[in-house]
Amino acid sequence: MKSPKKNLLFALILLPIAMYASRDGFTQSVAPSAGSAPTELPAWAFLWDPNVKVPPPDDRPNTIPGSSAAFSWRQARDLFVAPDWHPDAHPLMPDVVAYGRKPNVRACGSCHRVEGTGGPENASLAGLPVEYFIQQIADFKSGSRKMSGPQRPSTQLMLASVKDITDDEVRAAADYFASLKPKRAIKVVESETIPKTGPSRLFYVKSLDGGTEALGQRIVEIPDDVDQFELRDSRAKFTAFVPVGSVTKGEALARTGGSGTTIACNLCHGPELKGLNPAPPIAGRSPTYIVRQLYEFQQGGRAGGASALMKETVEKLSQDDMIALAAYVGSLDP
Numbered sequence: 001m002k003s004p005k006k007n008l009l010f011a012l013i014l015l016p017i018a019m020y021a022s023r024d025g026f027t028q029s030v031a032p033s034a035g036s037a038p039t040e041l042p043a044w045a046f047l048w049d050p051n052v053k054v055p056p057p058d059d060r061p062n063t064i065p066g067s068s069a070a071f072s073w074r075q076a077r078d079l080f081v082a083p084d085w086h087p088d089a090h091p092l093m094p095d096v097v098a099y100g101r102k103p104n105v106r107a108c109g110s111c112h113r114v115e116g117t118g119g120p121e122n123a124s125l126a127g128l129p130v131e132y133f134i135q136q137i138a139d140f141k142s143g144s145r146k147m148s149g150p151q152r153p154s155t156q157l158m159l160a161s162v163k164d165i166t167d168d169e170v171r172a173a174a175d176y177f178a179s180l181k182p183k184r185a186i187k188v189v190e191s192e193t194i195p196k197t198g199p200s201r202l203f204y205v206k207s208l209d210g211g212t213e214a215l216g217q218r219i220v221e222i223p224d225d226v227d228q229f230e231l232r233d234s235r236a237k238f239t240a241f242v243p244v245g246s247v248t249k250g251e252a253l254a255r256t257g258g259s260g261t262t263i264a265c266n267l268c269h270g271p272e273l274k275g276l277n278p279a280p281p282i283a284g285r286s287p288t289y290i291v292r293q294l295y296e297f298q299q300g301g302r303a304g305g306a307s308a309l310m311k312e313t314v315e316k317l318s319q320d321d322m323i324a325l326a327a328y329v330g331s332l333d334p
Contacts, residue, residue, distance in 0.1 A: 250328025
Protein backbone atom coordinates (compact mmCIF):
# COMPACT_ATOMS: atom_id res chain seq x y z
CA MET A 1 0.00 0.00 0.00
CA LYS A 2 1.11 3.59 -0.52
CA SER A 3 2.51 5.61 2.38
CA PRO A 4 0.17 8.05 4.22
CA LYS A 5 1.93 10.93 2.51
CA LYS A 6 1.19 9.50 -0.91
CA ASN A 7 -2.41 8.84 0.10
CA LEU A 8 -3.16 12.55 -0.01
CA LEU A 9 -1.42 13.03 -3.31
CA PHE A 10 -3.21 10.38 -5.30
CA ALA A 11 -6.37 11.64 -6.92
CA LEU A 12 -8.68 10.83 -9.76
CA ILE A 13 -7.97 13.12 -12.70
CA LEU A 14 -6.51 16.43 -13.80
CA LEU A 15 -8.36 19.57 -14.89
CA PRO A 16 -7.93 23.28 -14.09
CA ILE A 17 -10.14 25.70 -12.05
CA ALA A 18 -9.81 26.46 -8.34
CA MET A 19 -12.38 28.15 -6.15
CA TYR A 20 -11.05 27.68 -2.67
CA ALA A 21 -9.18 29.73 -0.07
CA SER A 22 -5.93 28.53 1.49
CA ARG A 23 -5.81 27.57 5.16
CA ASP A 24 -3.04 25.83 7.13
CA GLY A 25 -1.38 24.55 3.98
CA PHE A 26 -4.54 23.18 2.40
CA THR A 27 -6.88 24.81 -0.06
CA GLN A 28 -10.26 24.52 1.58
CA SER A 29 -13.78 25.56 0.78
CA VAL A 30 -15.42 28.04 3.11
CA ALA A 31 -18.27 26.52 5.10
CA PRO A 32 -21.49 28.54 5.01
CA SER A 33 -22.64 30.01 8.31
CA ALA A 34 -25.66 28.71 10.21
CA GLY A 35 -28.95 29.91 8.78
CA SER A 36 -27.40 30.86 5.46
CA ALA A 37 -29.72 31.66 2.58
CA PRO A 38 -30.71 28.65 0.48
CA THR A 39 -29.39 30.39 -2.65
CA GLU A 40 -25.81 30.36 -1.32
CA LEU A 41 -23.76 27.61 -2.91
CA PRO A 42 -22.64 25.03 -0.29
CA ALA A 43 -19.08 25.03 -1.63
CA TRP A 44 -18.01 22.15 0.63
CA ALA A 45 -20.49 19.86 -1.20
CA PHE A 46 -19.08 20.84 -4.62
CA LEU A 47 -15.42 20.35 -3.72
CA TRP A 48 -12.92 20.63 -6.55
CA ASP A 49 -9.28 21.56 -5.99
CA PRO A 50 -6.92 20.97 -8.93
CA ASN A 51 -3.93 22.29 -6.97
CA VAL A 52 -3.28 18.97 -5.26
CA LYS A 53 -0.30 17.54 -7.12
CA VAL A 54 -0.74 14.10 -8.66
CA PRO A 55 2.42 12.06 -9.21
CA PRO A 56 2.72 9.95 -12.37
CA PRO A 57 0.98 6.58 -11.99
CA ASP A 58 3.15 3.48 -11.79
CA ASP A 59 2.66 -0.11 -12.92
CA ARG A 60 3.43 -1.83 -9.61
CA PRO A 61 0.59 -4.17 -8.59
CA ASN A 62 -1.29 -3.19 -5.43
CA THR A 63 -3.35 -5.46 -3.21
CA ILE A 64 -6.02 -4.75 -0.63
CA PRO A 65 -7.35 -6.83 2.28
CA GLY A 66 -10.15 -9.24 1.38
CA SER A 67 -9.26 -9.55 -2.30
CA SER A 68 -6.90 -11.79 -4.27
CA ALA A 69 -6.81 -9.32 -7.17
CA ALA A 70 -4.04 -6.81 -7.88
CA PHE A 71 -4.16 -3.54 -9.80
CA SER A 72 -1.63 -0.81 -10.46
CA TRP A 73 -2.19 2.90 -10.00
CA ARG A 74 -2.07 3.24 -13.78
CA GLN A 75 -5.01 0.85 -14.08
CA ALA A 76 -6.89 2.56 -11.27
CA ARG A 77 -6.60 5.92 -13.00
CA ASP A 78 -7.46 4.61 -16.46
CA LEU A 79 -11.14 5.49 -16.81
CA PHE A 80 -11.57 2.85 -19.51
CA VAL A 81 -10.83 0.13 -16.96
CA ALA A 82 -13.04 -0.74 -13.98
CA PRO A 83 -10.82 -2.49 -11.39
CA ASP A 84 -12.75 -5.56 -10.26
CA TRP A 85 -11.53 -6.41 -6.77
CA HIS A 86 -14.38 -8.82 -6.00
CA PRO A 87 -15.40 -10.55 -9.27
CA ASP A 88 -17.51 -13.19 -7.52
CA ALA A 89 -19.71 -10.58 -5.81
CA HIS A 90 -21.68 -9.38 -8.82
CA PRO A 91 -23.14 -10.53 -12.16
CA LEU A 92 -21.14 -10.36 -15.38
CA MET A 93 -20.49 -6.73 -16.23
CA PRO A 94 -21.56 -5.45 -19.64
CA ASP A 95 -18.73 -3.92 -21.65
CA VAL A 96 -19.91 -0.35 -21.05
CA VAL A 97 -19.57 -0.89 -17.28
CA ALA A 98 -16.25 -2.76 -17.43
CA TYR A 99 -14.45 -0.86 -20.21
CA GLY A 100 -16.63 1.86 -21.66
CA ARG A 101 -15.96 2.65 -25.30
CA LYS A 102 -13.18 4.89 -26.51
CA PRO A 103 -12.74 7.74 -27.11
CA ASN A 104 -15.43 9.32 -24.90
CA VAL A 105 -17.58 6.73 -23.13
CA ARG A 106 -15.78 5.98 -19.87
CA ALA A 107 -16.32 2.73 -18.01
CA CYS A 108 -19.29 3.24 -15.67
CA GLY A 109 -17.65 0.94 -13.12
CA SER A 110 -14.52 3.06 -12.96
CA CYS A 111 -16.00 6.21 -11.42
CA HIS A 112 -19.09 4.57 -9.89
CA ARG A 113 -17.24 1.39 -8.88
CA VAL A 114 -17.95 -2.13 -10.08
CA GLU A 115 -20.55 -2.71 -7.36
CA GLY A 116 -22.16 0.70 -7.92
CA THR A 117 -21.13 2.19 -4.58
CA GLY A 118 -19.78 5.45 -5.99
CA GLY A 119 -18.38 8.06 -3.61
CA PRO A 120 -19.04 11.56 -2.27
CA GLU A 121 -17.90 13.06 -5.59
CA ASN A 122 -20.51 11.19 -7.67
CA ALA A 123 -23.58 8.95 -7.41
CA SER A 124 -24.04 5.45 -6.07
CA LEU A 125 -25.87 3.41 -8.73
CA ALA A 126 -26.56 0.07 -7.05
CA GLY A 127 -30.26 -0.69 -6.89
CA LEU A 128 -31.45 2.26 -8.99
CA PRO A 129 -34.67 1.47 -10.89
CA VAL A 130 -34.04 0.89 -14.59
CA GLU A 131 -36.56 3.54 -15.62
CA TYR A 132 -34.98 6.12 -13.30
CA PHE A 133 -31.45 5.32 -14.51
CA ILE A 134 -32.44 5.69 -18.17
CA GLN A 135 -34.23 8.98 -17.44
CA GLN A 136 -31.15 10.46 -15.74
CA ILE A 137 -28.97 9.68 -18.76
CA ALA A 138 -31.59 11.31 -20.97
CA ASP A 139 -31.61 14.37 -18.70
CA PHE A 140 -27.82 14.67 -18.86
CA LYS A 141 -27.98 14.36 -22.65
CA SER A 142 -30.69 17.00 -23.03
CA GLY A 143 -29.02 19.46 -20.67
CA SER A 144 -31.87 19.37 -18.15
CA ARG A 145 -29.54 17.92 -15.53
CA LYS A 146 -26.55 20.15 -14.86
CA MET A 147 -24.18 20.94 -12.00
CA SER A 148 -23.58 24.17 -10.11
CA GLY A 149 -20.29 25.41 -8.73
CA PRO A 150 -16.85 24.80 -10.25
CA GLN A 151 -16.58 22.72 -13.40
CA ARG A 152 -15.76 19.51 -11.60
CA PRO A 153 -14.19 16.78 -13.77
CA SER A 154 -16.61 14.15 -12.47
CA THR A 155 -19.45 16.07 -14.12
CA GLN A 156 -17.52 17.02 -17.26
CA LEU A 157 -16.54 13.41 -17.92
CA MET A 158 -20.11 12.28 -17.31
CA LEU A 159 -21.41 14.78 -19.85
CA ALA A 160 -18.78 13.67 -22.37
CA SER A 161 -19.70 10.01 -21.85
CA VAL A 162 -23.47 10.42 -22.22
CA LYS A 163 -23.01 12.43 -25.39
CA ASP A 164 -21.80 9.35 -27.26
CA ILE A 165 -23.37 6.48 -25.32
CA THR A 166 -25.91 4.38 -27.22
CA ASP A 167 -29.40 3.39 -26.07
CA ASP A 168 -28.33 -0.25 -25.91
CA GLU A 169 -25.37 0.63 -23.70
CA VAL A 170 -27.58 2.71 -21.41
CA ARG A 171 -30.03 -0.16 -21.05
CA ALA A 172 -27.26 -2.68 -20.37
CA ALA A 173 -25.78 -0.47 -17.65
CA ALA A 174 -29.22 0.22 -16.16
CA ASP A 175 -30.07 -3.49 -15.99
CA TYR A 176 -26.70 -4.30 -14.42
CA PHE A 177 -26.78 -1.68 -11.67
CA ALA A 178 -30.46 -2.34 -10.92
CA SER A 179 -29.54 -5.96 -10.19
CA LEU A 180 -27.05 -4.96 -7.46
CA LYS A 181 -28.01 -4.67 -3.81
CA PRO A 182 -26.95 -1.37 -2.21
CA LYS A 183 -24.22 -1.76 0.43
CA ARG A 184 -23.73 0.22 3.59
CA ALA A 185 -20.55 2.24 3.11
CA ILE A 186 -21.04 5.33 5.31
CA LYS A 187 -20.92 5.89 9.05
CA VAL A 188 -22.58 9.16 10.09
CA VAL A 189 -21.01 10.81 13.15
CA GLU A 190 -22.39 13.93 14.84
CA SER A 191 -19.65 16.21 16.15
CA GLU A 192 -18.71 19.84 16.69
CA THR A 193 -15.01 19.12 16.15
CA ILE A 194 -13.51 16.83 13.51
CA PRO A 195 -10.05 15.73 12.41
CA LYS A 196 -8.31 18.45 10.45
CA THR A 197 -8.94 17.87 6.76
CA GLY A 198 -7.80 18.95 3.33
CA PRO A 199 -8.98 18.19 -0.22
CA SER A 200 -7.82 15.33 -2.38
CA ARG A 201 -9.15 17.19 -5.41
CA LEU A 202 -12.77 15.91 -5.34
CA PHE A 203 -13.24 14.80 -1.74
CA TYR A 204 -11.85 15.44 1.72
CA VAL A 205 -9.10 13.49 3.48
CA LYS A 206 -7.52 13.75 6.92
CA SER A 207 -4.62 16.19 7.15
CA LEU A 208 -1.17 14.67 7.46
CA ASP A 209 -0.44 17.29 10.11
CA GLY A 210 -3.04 15.88 12.49
CA GLY A 211 -5.03 18.20 14.73
CA THR A 212 -8.69 19.17 14.70
CA GLU A 213 -10.98 21.82 13.25
CA ALA A 214 -14.51 23.06 13.80
CA LEU A 215 -17.13 21.40 11.62
CA GLY A 216 -19.59 24.29 11.55
CA GLN A 217 -22.72 23.97 9.43
CA ARG A 218 -21.46 21.57 6.76
CA ILE A 219 -20.85 17.88 6.16
CA VAL A 220 -17.33 16.51 5.80
CA GLU A 221 -17.17 13.01 4.34
CA ILE A 222 -13.78 11.28 4.31
CA PRO A 223 -12.63 7.80 3.27
CA ASP A 224 -11.43 5.57 6.09
CA ASP A 225 -8.68 4.29 3.77
CA VAL A 226 -7.76 6.69 0.98
CA ASP A 227 -5.75 4.16 -1.03
CA GLN A 228 -8.56 1.62 -0.97
CA PHE A 229 -11.02 4.17 -2.30
CA GLU A 230 -8.72 5.61 -4.96
CA LEU A 231 -7.80 2.11 -6.10
CA ARG A 232 -11.55 1.94 -6.79
CA ASP A 233 -12.55 -0.82 -4.41
CA SER A 234 -16.33 -0.98 -3.97
CA ARG A 235 -15.84 -2.01 -0.34
CA ALA A 236 -14.20 1.28 0.71
CA LYS A 237 -15.86 2.85 3.77
CA PHE A 238 -16.50 6.50 4.64
CA THR A 239 -17.11 8.53 7.77
CA ALA A 240 -19.45 11.49 7.33
CA PHE A 241 -19.18 14.12 10.07
CA VAL A 242 -22.42 16.08 10.51
CA PRO A 243 -23.54 18.83 12.94
CA VAL A 244 -24.78 17.77 16.37
CA GLY A 245 -28.55 17.23 16.37
CA SER A 246 -28.84 17.07 12.59
CA VAL A 247 -29.90 13.40 12.39
CA THR A 248 -32.88 13.93 14.73
CA LYS A 249 -33.87 17.14 12.96
CA GLY A 250 -33.57 15.42 9.60
CA GLU A 251 -35.69 12.48 10.72
CA ALA A 252 -38.48 14.85 11.75
CA LEU A 253 -38.35 16.62 8.40
CA ALA A 254 -38.22 13.36 6.45
CA ARG A 255 -41.07 11.72 8.38
CA THR A 256 -43.47 14.65 8.80
CA GLY A 257 -42.43 17.37 6.37
CA GLY A 258 -41.73 19.74 9.27
CA SER A 259 -45.12 21.50 9.40
CA GLY A 260 -45.06 22.55 5.78
CA THR A 261 -41.31 23.03 5.33
CA THR A 262 -41.19 20.07 2.97
CA ILE A 263 -43.07 16.86 2.15
CA ALA A 264 -42.56 13.52 3.89
CA CYS A 265 -39.91 11.62 1.93
CA ASN A 266 -41.61 8.24 2.23
CA LEU A 267 -44.52 9.32 0.05
CA CYS A 268 -42.31 8.91 -3.02
CA HIS A 269 -39.21 7.03 -1.85
CA GLY A 270 -41.00 4.27 0.07
CA PRO A 271 -41.63 3.59 3.77
CA GLU A 272 -37.94 2.90 4.54
CA LEU A 273 -36.64 5.26 1.83
CA LYS A 274 -35.36 2.26 -0.10
CA GLY A 275 -37.10 3.28 -3.29
CA LEU A 276 -40.56 3.02 -4.79
CA ASN A 277 -40.28 2.60 -8.54
CA PRO A 278 -39.59 4.87 -10.36
CA ALA A 279 -38.40 6.94 -7.37
CA PRO A 280 -34.85 5.91 -6.41
CA PRO A 281 -33.68 4.56 -3.06
CA ILE A 282 -32.05 7.25 -0.93
CA ALA A 283 -31.39 5.43 2.36
CA GLY A 284 -27.69 5.12 3.12
CA ARG A 285 -26.54 7.36 0.26
CA SER A 286 -23.67 9.82 0.55
CA PRO A 287 -24.83 12.84 2.60
CA THR A 288 -22.59 15.08 0.49
CA TYR A 289 -24.26 13.81 -2.68
CA ILE A 290 -27.73 14.29 -1.16
CA VAL A 291 -27.03 17.94 -0.30
CA ARG A 292 -25.82 18.59 -3.86
CA GLN A 293 -28.99 17.11 -5.32
CA LEU A 294 -31.33 19.00 -2.98
CA TYR A 295 -29.54 22.21 -3.89
CA GLU A 296 -29.73 21.44 -7.62
CA PHE A 297 -33.45 20.67 -7.45
CA GLN A 298 -34.03 23.93 -5.58
CA GLN A 299 -31.94 26.05 -7.93
CA GLY A 300 -33.03 24.42 -11.21
CA GLY A 301 -29.88 22.44 -11.94
CA ARG A 302 -32.09 19.38 -12.19
CA ALA A 303 -35.08 20.16 -14.36
CA GLY A 304 -35.93 16.90 -16.13
CA GLY A 305 -38.08 13.87 -15.43
CA ALA A 306 -39.89 14.14 -12.09
CA SER A 307 -37.97 17.26 -11.08
CA ALA A 308 -41.14 19.34 -10.82
CA LEU A 309 -42.24 17.22 -7.85
CA MET A 310 -38.87 17.62 -6.15
CA LYS A 311 -38.83 21.37 -6.86
CA GLU A 312 -41.96 21.77 -4.76
CA THR A 313 -40.50 19.54 -2.06
CA VAL A 314 -37.27 21.53 -1.65
CA GLU A 315 -38.32 25.12 -2.38
CA LYS A 316 -38.60 26.09 1.32
CA LEU A 317 -35.55 24.23 2.58
CA SER A 318 -32.69 26.18 4.12
CA GLN A 319 -29.19 24.75 3.79
CA ASP A 320 -29.39 23.70 7.43
CA ASP A 321 -32.52 21.71 6.52
CA MET A 322 -30.67 20.11 3.60
CA ILE A 323 -27.79 19.14 5.89
CA ALA A 324 -30.19 17.63 8.41
CA LEU A 325 -32.07 15.62 5.79
CA ALA A 326 -28.83 14.38 4.25
CA ALA A 327 -27.44 13.40 7.66
CA TYR A 328 -30.57 11.40 8.50
CA VAL A 329 -30.80 9.72 5.11
CA GLY A 330 -27.09 8.85 5.20
CA SER A 331 -27.48 7.25 8.63
CA LEU A 332 -30.02 4.70 7.40
CA ASP A 333 -29.37 1.13 6.34
CA PRO A 334 -29.68 1.02 2.52
